[in-house]
Amino acid sequence: MESIELLLLNFEEVRRRSIKVWMSVPEEYLGWKPDEKAMSCLEMVRHVLDSEHYYHLAILNRGSLESYESPFDSRPLISVHKELEMAEPLRKAFLATIKSFSAAQLADIIIDRSDVGYKRKLGDMLLRIGYHESVHTGQLLDYLRVAGVPRVKVWD
Template sequence: MDIRELFLKQKEVTRKRTRTIYPYIPRDKVAWVPAEGALSLGLLLRHVWHSESGVRQVPLYDRWSYFERRIPEGLFPILGEVTDINYEIEMLEKTHNETMELVAQMPAERFEQEFVNEKFGFRRKGYVILLGIIEHEVHHRAQLLTYLRILGTPWPGH
């Protein structure tokens, strides 16, 4: 199994686990936050797909536009307003499917290529950036489960 196959397989397994949570997300709690300054339930979902869409641009195309906006502006300003949990879930799935298709077609040498941006102090190989997308989803899935636990949402995983 090469790194491309490993990434695609692990990304799909990770998303399969994330999908099990979708039915338990209360649609009427889009703006709920566990504490002041935290991402709302809806913004948490948006952040996952929005960052995936932006971060993947580096190994795919050597484009840094996501970081050029995200770093100086901060997280909240780039996410905008969220009003619909179902839309955010649709975008999670759309972004996931796009990433799977794009990485499946990505030139093999880009996995080992080092991507450098001195302005951001960034130096990583393509496969490390891509695996970071998976790690990021796992991190925020755990955060989402914590939100649901605080809300008292029943979930069979408890």
Template sequence: MLEKEELISHFEGVRKRTLKYLGQLPEGVIDWRPDEGKFSIGDIIRHLGSAELMFFHAITQNEWKYDGHGPEKGKTLAEAIHYLEQCHATVLAGLRQLEPEMLKGKVKNVLGYEVSAWRIIMAMTEHEIHHRGQLSAYMQANHIDPPQIFGLKIEQIPKDESRRYGEAEEDARHQ
């Protein structure tokens, strides 16, 4: 298990990269959705905030409650992002107050199985990454280039011409 501050730092890094995506969105796409009945861009942003509170509640109360992601939590892009940031600040403050032993304690996951609380934090970050990928697809469908999460496109990383696919496996068999 990572130490509490490492978990928090990882979580903050995930959010920082998500905010880069949100910073690329024009106001006019807040209600865009790929199809009826699917999350809109605004729904995703508000859902991330509400889900973050849900995960933290599960860690501290050992029960799952979701407060929804409706437009009352932010009708405009700025309001939705503000809601997300408020939820994040609340959860970060709460995580910082948790005793390290609490993170090792068992809580029920959403399916009712007991897991260590620190795994719920990891699931919370995985959940956000999932929805950031969804936002990326939504952005591309709207002809908006999503930012590079680590600063470079894969085509900008130097190629290693000395190794071709399969060579490492071949080398390993001959040793």
């Protein structure tokens, strides 16, 4: 398997497992959060989807964006299904961008996010994006544990 194919497989597997967790959250718990400063379950789903879009634009820009207008901000939080529906074309564009890179570009392109403390090669940045989603999926599983909600098995 080539490096781009492996990255795409990782993104697909991470998202498949995230969706499994997201869709398992009972409707009455979508607004639940462990404390007032935390994101709710549904806010966390939106955060992951919106962050992926932001990171996609940052990759295209080769660094942080000076201004970012989220396409999610004007939409009310309703359901996981609605969030996924909104994100679907953004996700397709993100994956198409990854497919457009060569293996050499994974090492040659530098993403400069000095404003938040790092510069990384494109390959590293792409792995960080998947890791970000994975961390929040684990965090959401913990939310469900704390709330006493049964959790789906993500290790299938």
